[in-house]
Amino acid sequence: MTAEFGATSTTDDVLASIDLSGKRILITGVSAGLGVETARALVAHGAAVAGAARDLNKAETATAPVRAAAKQGNGAFDLIELDLASLASIRKATDRLVADGRKFDVVIANAGVMAAPFGHTADGFETQFGTNHLGHFLFVNRIAGLIAPGGRLVNVASSGHRFADIDLDDPNFERTPYDPWVAYGRSKTSNILFAVEFDRRHKARGVRATALHPGGINTELGRHVGVDTLKAMIERINAELDAAGKPPYSWKTIPQGAATSVWAGVVAEADAVGGRYCENCHVSEVTDGVINPVAEGVRSYALDPDRARALWAKSEELVGERY
Template identity: 70%
Template sequence: MATQFGAESTTDDVLAGMDLHGRRILVTGVSAGLGVETARSLVARGADVVGAARDLAKAERATESVRAAAKESGGSFALMELDLASLASVRAAADRLVADGRPFDVVIANAGVMATPLGHTADGFETQLGTNHLGHFLFVNRIAGLIRDGGRLVNLSSSGHRLSDVDLDDPGFERTAYDPWIAYGRSKTANVLFAVEFDRRHRDRGVRACALMPGVIQTELGRHMTPEVMEALQQRFRAATGRAITYKSIPQGAATSVWAAAVAGGDEIGGRYCEDCHVASVNDDASTRHGVRSYALDPARAKALWAKSEEMVGERF
């Protein structure tokens, strides 16, 4: 079942015939795009989904289809506030969930930003690393005990991880000229490395973690990309691969997330990087965007990032 899907598969293709009643799933970033579709497809099969978003008013408007699907299927949907660019907000959100005490079968770390101008989070971290990695690192670790034995962590990364390894000596570009795409690449590599080390730490109780590339999708994630930037990206990709970037629809883009969350076997995806509804192979060839760079799966690098992340957020796990 886990091998019959590909780049053109949609969430409804992947979850066809599945019954997710009784499954409780947390999805971050449910105010637009992939997060909304991920939540919709899961509640449509009866799952109980908690959606986290920075802007609750925006999320309420964006998730009308999710609530309608939940009502029809017998699943449920609830929203909670979470601003990943503020550690105070992250801690408050995690504390609320821990106090509530209800466990999750899956956590899908979907929220993120891309190619932002140089900026900083509320705690002074470079915006992309702070939001895409450190916010999720702190949030997920604080609620790790709520993930049921046999559960999953699914981190959304990107083929953009191929642009750069993490820089543990200069994570905030204090000594390096800022490049929005290098910063994005660092944060997306961090998403993979976080999954690798989280998987190592929790697999003894059957909790498995993976990272994935959803595909290239035109969503609000690209809000900072001008037409000039888009054209430059197309030219760069064409020069490297000889072909144009292929875009996915939002249901196709969210398919790998729900595949990893509910369809694939835990041993199949644990500690791995996935794309197009399958586990990707290691590929260090710069002329292609497919596959995962070897540095993103390096266990020693994953442990080092974990230690650096603990230092940066001021907590140990």
């Protein structure tokens, strides 16, 4: 890699010398936050971006800066309707993409929900596991043939994967007491394991997959977390940081948060990120013993190839399709 980036690098820093003319990229979750900024940065450097969103009216308004950047950067942008909490919606969207037939160089699975109250998707799956993992699992696998050789899948996961490993015996909390953060952790661990197994299955044809933590960004993703709860979390984190002699926690900006997605998708070397977990624009190391909630690192269970294969098989069973 020719340049070093870090936690404060922005999308514009990462893409400063990159020409994406001729590249076609798909991003889920372009109606707010990281998805909008990721799309903006990519079209500004010449890419053609297809943005997927559940609420097209909201997305049309939110992506006005993306269209402006596309005009200035000779890129292109269009929207597709996709509700990741509905298998029917996913099948409808993917059928249209497959019929269209145009290839993608990168797919960025960015959409998601966090710490949602207990609920179910349209198909009866626990909301976070069903939306964050199963929705993307079905969506990506149904268009996997559209990812061109040399292309990549980028799964936006989270350091929240540390909250919990997957539970293949009770993925929908039918017997386990529901905890919104445990559910979030399971779904984010699933995002990473999905990338591990997708990478194993597709690298022979030159398609690689990676997962990442964008960092802590105060976006719509936290809408289910109350102000008092968030304040208490930050106070607890800062107390631990102070005890370790470190400065207090600070949020990333949205351009800083989206930087790792564009870095992993179009800048980093494929062999460096394939099957790995990234954050702050670099590949992370396994840190099972570290309990600091904002320290870098990935848990070994999230990269376990046997767990990844088992999750793949369970996911196929749940969505009713095999790949």
